[in-house]
Amino acid sequence: MKKLILPLLLFITVVALGQTKVGGIVLDENGQPVAFANVLFKNSYEGTITNDNGRFYMESDNTHDLLLISFIGYESKEVNLSAKVTYDMEISLKESTEQLDEVVLIAGKQSKKNNPAVDILRKIWAKKRENGVRKFKQYAYDKYEKIEFDLNTIDSALMKRKIFKGLEFVFQDLDTSRITGKTYLPIFLNETFSKVHGDNLLNEEKEEVIGNKNSGFDNNQAIIAFVADLYQDYDIYDNYLKFFDKSFTSPLSRTGVDTYNYALRDSAFIENKWCYNIVYYPRRKNELTFKGDFWVNDTTFAIKNINLQVTKSANINWVKEIYIEQDFDVVNDSVFLLKRDYMLSDFSFQKKEESRGVYGKRTTVYDGYVFDQQKAKEFYKAVGNPYDPNLVIKDDAFWQKNRLEGLNNDEKGIYQLLDTLKTVPKFKSYYNIVSILGSGYVEIDKWNMDIGSVYDVFGYNQAEGPRVRAGLRTYYGENDPWRLEGYMAYGFTDHKFKHGASGKFLLDRKSRLIISGGNRRDIEQLGVSLTATNDVLGRSIASSSLVTVGANNRLTKINLSTFGIEMEPWTNVRIGVGSTFRTLGSALPDDFSLDYVDPTSVTGISSEIRQFDFNAIMIYTPGRKTIGYGVERRGMNDNYSTLLLNYTRGIDGVWGSDFNYNKIQFSYSQPWQVGGFGRLFSTVEIGKTFGEVPLGLLNVIPGNQTFFSNYGTFPNLDFYEFVTDTYVSLHLQHNFNGRLFSRIPLIRKLNLREIIGLRGVWGQLSDENIALSAPASLNTPLQAPDDKMYYEYSIGVGNIFKILRIDFNFRGNYLDSPNARPFSITGTFGFDF
Structure with a gap:
């Protein structure tokens, strides 16, 4: 049929x-x-x-x-x-x-020597910094982008399925892909018109979004953020092109001759310019590579046209096809400028020809180029929210004027189709299910409330036994200027209720001045982070994991109240000040002690810590992109670094606060794209506490007694195995994305990915602090890795069945410590490309 x-x-x-x-x-x-x-x-x-x-x-x-x-x-x-x-x-x-x-x-195999195609490629390398907008001091242009998602491989069997009963009208308008020849149904369209300004001398670029429009999902910035993150800009002249968080070797790369075969196929006049046609295809399977061809001018060696298609053997999940076309305009004898960029992705659970999926198509058209018009450096620093609906939602007249490429009949029909679908109860049910899975919250529209998160409902630890938790938050829309949220929890072993509640209010959108506060009474594992928790709603997996290694009995009862003010005076620079008051005590006194020497106590020992702290924090995230203008914003990318500087001042006497001390902490996290060799993530943390404080206020080296791989922790350390008041730690984790396994014939087809990790920490604990917490040392060792740096290394295999990663972790030293774990296996699940 x-x-x-x-x-x-x-x-x-x-x-x-x-x-x-x-x-x-x-x-x-x-x-x-x-x-x-x-x-x-x-x-x-x-x-x-x-x-x-x-x-x-x-x-x-x-x-x-x-x-x-x-x-x-x-x-x-x-x-x-x-x-x-x-x-x-x-x-x-x-x-x-x-x-x-x-x-x-x-x-x-094509020869690397005496190959005319390779000779031309070398000339492309020599000239690439002289082509396009790089040729000018400053540049500006108009940019129109439309992104479309379509259901594909539609046949009569699919149309008759129960899931589409009552929705048959959506199949009235079908089309066929010009790339794959498959029938598809358009279901989503996003349009953006913007103006781009750049300065090659300052190495700055700024994109101002003038208009944005979504089919059926106006103002849904979650969808806009997802789309923007999925389809980021790229330059074909770069050595590596990043798609779906993977680095593909560009066919124009300087390392291309080691990755691709090249052959000169043809030559011809294109727009009165003599051009060579070069075909390329990968030398090896299972690597992140393309196949295709390009036309290049014979004098400027600028690309006139190029197409790139990811090979089916490439080690990438959930994407069956990636196809890219770029066309360049000949402006004059020596200037080739990007005119049109088209990208198609075929998302599917399988790579079989007949498997169904979703097309993601992005078309970007460029026009209105202007050059050498200088703007002040401050112009590039002033960056607002690019998708503020108050600024970018435009009427039809705007789009008629500024669409650099008109909509075809299918694209025009998407707007009407989605408007109709939103009125169909069955579609609304499907939409709600997807929304719950994505956000973790059940929306109650008539109350402007969300119930959740559904992922925190069940938990277990040795103090509470089985545990249930239910939460609630206000939700009028994604750009709410204020938000209240809270939760209640109950432990079936200790028979006690716990709670957390918080509120945050955006007072000024321009500077993002926010005040926040809250209170939390709960049981927590504080030994999983070098920084004390000030989050009144969060909960680490170490406190709720159903299965742990050894006894997870070093848990703390915490009563935490917080108040804070933060602002963002400059783009991606957040500054905050605040205060906390907390009481800390052991949740299982027979197994774990927070006791300390207290001369004012009748017994000379106190079991509860009462502490008032003043804190100041600065977080700098260069390159971070966000969306939204309410009190909570969404991130649009994850390839930015984070620098954190935190100062805490403990003050005694305030509401019975016990200790005076000063603490300063610094951390720096950075992802590194190492060309075609994968991605490295690194974190350095440094901290020191000045003054005498008990165990509950010291810095615990993060252990991990769960079976989950958790970056930033040491999987072969038990909780509280090392405690410090001065520390330096380093975490390195590199994912080769299958680069090595692709060279091994027997396992090449499994598309596995190799991950290696190295982590170490050095720290000290003063004699004064050891003496202060001496009562706690009866069942908690007070030791720091000061003799030599403690280190671990790991070897992992990822992409098992496309969703599972397993890490084999080895302890490098301190093997003579009591109950030391020399080896552990941890894992994690995830849907990664």
Whole structure:
């Protein structure tokens, strides 16, 4: 049925448009697929190469009647095209018995020496900093972007499924992808118009969003943030192109000759410019690479047109296809400027040809280039919220004027389709389920409240036993200027209720002046962080893990009250001051003690700490992008560094506060994209406490007695195994993204990913602090890694069944400590690309 319906629909669609569409498979005489064979419309420069499975799909706005297929070692073959749409072609190539005289066409390993294509590539490298907007001191241009999501591989069987009962009307408007030839249904459209300004002398760039529009989800900034993070800008001249948090080697990279085979296929005039056509494809499977071709000018060596298609063997999850096209305009004899950028991603659970999924398509059009108009440096520093609906929601007249590429009929229909779907109860139910899974909260619209988080409902620890928790928060919209939230919890072993409540209020949007406060009475594991918790709502997994290694009995009863003021005087610089008052005591006194020497006590020992602190904090996150203008904002990226400086002043006498002390802490976290070798994440932490404080106020080296891999902790340390008042720690974790495993034939197809980690800490504990907490040392060792740095290393395997990662952790020293764990296995689940 599918084979009858789809070609008929396609024929009706294109018959009047003068297009040619072809698709099929190229085989050898034994019926085996021929990968990377050349497929061209004869007497044109429009072509493609087959994928790893010998399949191809191609279309042209022009009418063609001959298809040329060639591959070195095989006889070239011409195929007559009797119709404008020809699918399911099966083309067989015969082995060649003669040496080809003409331009060598492409297959197998290509030489790096005496290769004209590689010679041209070297000239591209030499000239790339002179091409495009880099050629000028300053630049500005208009940028129009539309991002669309479509359900694909739609057939009659899918339409008849129960999930679509009552929603059959959505299938009235179907189209066919010009890249894959699959039928699809548009379901979401986002449009953005902006002005971009840049200064190559200052190395600054700023994008001002002028208008933004979403189909059916106006003002839904969560969707905008997701889309913006998914499709970030890139430059094909860069050595590595980042998509879905993975670094792909660019075919124009200086390391490209070690990654790709290149071959000169053709040359022709394009817009009166003589250009060479170079085909490229990967030297090895399972690496993050592309296949495709590009046209490059013979004098400027600027790219005129390029297409990139991710190979099916590439080690990337949930993405079956990535296809990119870029076209450049010839402005004058020496300037080529980006005109249009198109990217298609086929998201699917499987990489099989017939598997269904969702297309994500981004089209970006550039125009209105202006050069060498200087702006002050302050202009680039003033950055506001790019998607403030008060500023960017525009009327239809705005879009008629500023769309640099018009909407086709399918795209126009998305707005009407989503407006209709929002009125259908069944669709609203589906939407609510997805929303709950994504946010963790159940929306109660008529009360303007959310219930949740659903992920915190159940927990277990040795003090409380089984535990349940229910929370509530106010929610009028994503940009609420204030928010109240809280929770109640109950432990079935200690038979006690716990609670937490907080409120935060945005007083000034421009400076992001926020006041906040709250109170929390609960049981917590404080031995999982070097910084004391001031979060009245959060809860670490160490306090709620259903299964732990050894006894998780060093738990603390905490009654914490907080008040704070923070602001953002400069972009990505947050400054805050506040105060806390807390009481701390052991949740299991028979197993864990926070006792300390107290001469004012009748017994000379106190078991409860009462402490008032003043604190000041500065957080700098260069490169961080956020969305929203309310009291809570969402992040749009995760590739930024974080520098934190925290000062705490403990003051005795305030509400019975016990101790005077000063504490200063610094941390620096940085992700590093190491070219094609994956991603390294590093964190350095330094801290010192001045003054005498008991165990409950010292810095505990973060242990991990759960089975979950938790960055920033030491999985072979028990909670409170090391305690310090002065410390320096380092965490390094590198994910090779399968770079090494892809070289091993037996495991290459599993698409596993290798992760290595190294972490260490050095610290001291003064004699005065040891003496102060001597009563606690009866069941808690008071030792610091001051003799030598404590270290661990780990080897991990990720992407097991696409969702599981397992780490094998080894303890490097201090193996003679009581109950030391020399080895541990931890793991984590996740849906990573």
